[in-house]
Amino acid sequence: AQSVTQPDIHITVSEGASLELRCNYSYGATPYLFWYVQSPGQGLQLLLKYFSGDTLVQGIKGFEAEFKRSQSSFNLRKPSVHWSDAAEYFCAVVSGGGADGLTFGKGTHLIIQP
């Protein structure tokens, strides 16, 4: 079965600084990969997804992520964070068959320092 690891439970970044959130997956074939963001008390919003093709994908709110098959990683990046980016970020994977929906990582809580 597939699994997702987000090694950082909390990350603190200064406003205006760059951001990278790590995600590693375990799956035999090429997975479908997603990043979701959850603001406090809210549902999940899709930031970006990778299905195939160009390994660098652009998302909403200035985020991007790069799929690296050799490292089984799908790290999320943003060149300059804003205070409004403070939230919980979830990496998720679905297998090609996808019969059991998304498998989520446990999330990374992003704190923005002024």
Add this chain to the structure above:
Amino acid sequence: NAGVTQTPKFQVLKTGQSMTLQCAQDMNHNSMYWYRQDPGMGLRLIYYSASEGTTDKGEVPNGYNVSRLNKREFSLRLESAAPSQTSVYFCASSSNIGNTIYFGEGSWLTVV
């Protein structure tokens, strides 16, 4: 522009009570899902329905039942609520299995 709508948003139950969480989507999606979210655990799949008329267990199905009433609606029932079921519940849908999944805003359930 409703997307996925779930009710109620907040509920407090006593141990042993039953309740049903309702979910409806207006995107003509085939697949629907129920997840629960607990601190430090991410989201875990309870049940899913790949298409109208089918339902399957996910990672944590014990203590829950589901009904895919029609293509739009997918309900989650707690027959005898337990404190361990205190959680935030999310309904979600996708056009088909493997495609982008869209989430509702969540239902906060407390069992005392």
